[in-house]
Amino acid sequence: MKSFNFWIIAILFAVTSCTIDKTDYEAEIGSEVPESLEFKEATSLTSGNYKISIEALNGTFYKGYNELHFKIINTQNNQELTTAAVTFLPIISNADGSKSSCPHEYNVLYDSTNKYYNGYAVFTGESTTTASWKLYISFTADNQKYEINKDVTVEKQSNKNLNMTAFAGNDGEQYVIALISPQKPTVSENALVAGVYKYNKPTTPAGTFPDPSQFSYSKVVGYTLKLDPRMPEPSMGNHSSPNNKDLTQENDGLxxxxxxxxxxxxxxxxxIMMNQNGLIVKGTIVPTDHTPGVEGVKSELYIDTLF
Known part of the structure; x- marks a missing residue:
């Protein structure tokens, strides 16, 4: 728990610092928005006669939301394993020895239509010289449980339309919001999709590492994200746009x-994030007055984008 608190404090400090510092909008205008459409192998692990291949968009793990495809192959007969009980746990280790995780799909299920195990991870930080990610995976085959792990690199997310934020809510819980789409918006009404997750505070002492009960997250259920998009740079007067729609949860959990x-x-x-009872968990109303020449005021809860 201490390690998680250290992580969230560092995240909040970084967010606060970014809010205080003036944004260099001129340097960003005209930047090309990258888009990844193809899943490629990002890493592979081997245990006994089995190889696990993990695919991600562009074959890269990025800070933020990553849809992941797992394939398990018996290297002796080249047959795919489709009935295994697969678990997945990403853990970041810091220079001080503290460890934490991120929102992820722990029990990864097989998608018989697409022929892969489908999961995700919302990596909350990039790999650095002082912070390293490791994936812990287990699966069953031939009545035997296999447990393997591997260090991986998480890259900076260069597409701001896929940004994320981590924060403490007014209810004392720790949350993560990650943008999922659109990767490349257009000048129009765009379908906006985000994942909203909460850290599950452990209720029992830690067992043998890595104990998944100490690193558990769940999808937030039944909340509302009230949306007010603005152009905050001084020349734009923090103006908004019409016909926006607040984010609510649909059947896919997003x-x-x-x-x-x-x-x-x-x-x-x-x-502004509101719970099932209409209470504000985080966020503030943005002033409606336009202030040309002055950088726009932002909500207490926001995510910057660029296209």
Missing amino acids: YHGVVNYTMTGNWTLNL
Whole structure:
């Protein structure tokens, strides 16, 4: 628990620092928005006669939301394993020895239509010289349980439309919001999709490492993300746009809404997160007055985008 608190404090400090510092909008305008459409192998692990291949978009693990495809192959007969009980646990280790995880699909299930085990990870930080990620995976085959792990590299997310934020809510819980789509918006009303997750505080002492009960996250259920997109740079007066739609949860467990980008450039998705009872968990109302020449005020909870 101490290690998680250390991590979230560091995240909040970084967010606060970014809010205080003036954004260099001029340097960002005209930046090309990258888009990844193809799943490629990002890493592989081998245990006994079995190889696990993990695919991600562009064959890279990025900070933020990553859809992951797992394939398990018996290297002796080249047959795919489709009935295994697979678990997946990403853990980051810091220079001081503290360890924490991130939102992830722990029990990874097989998708018989697409022929892979489907999961995800919302990596909350990039790999650095003082912070390293390791994947812990287990699966069963031939009535035997295999447990393997491997160090992996998490890269900086260069597409701001896939940004994320981690924060402490007014309820004392730790949350993560990660943008999932659109990767490459257009000047129009865009379907906006985000994942919203909560850290499950352990209720029992830690067992043998890595004890999944100490690193558990769940999808937040039944909340609402009220959306107010603005162009915060001084020349744009922090203006908004019409026809936006707040994000609510749909059957896939993700949060869906609409953001209307009326022009290209820097946008801020100002958010107010409300629980099932309509109580504000995090976020503040953004002033409606336009202030040309002054950088726009942002909500207490926001995610910057750029296209």
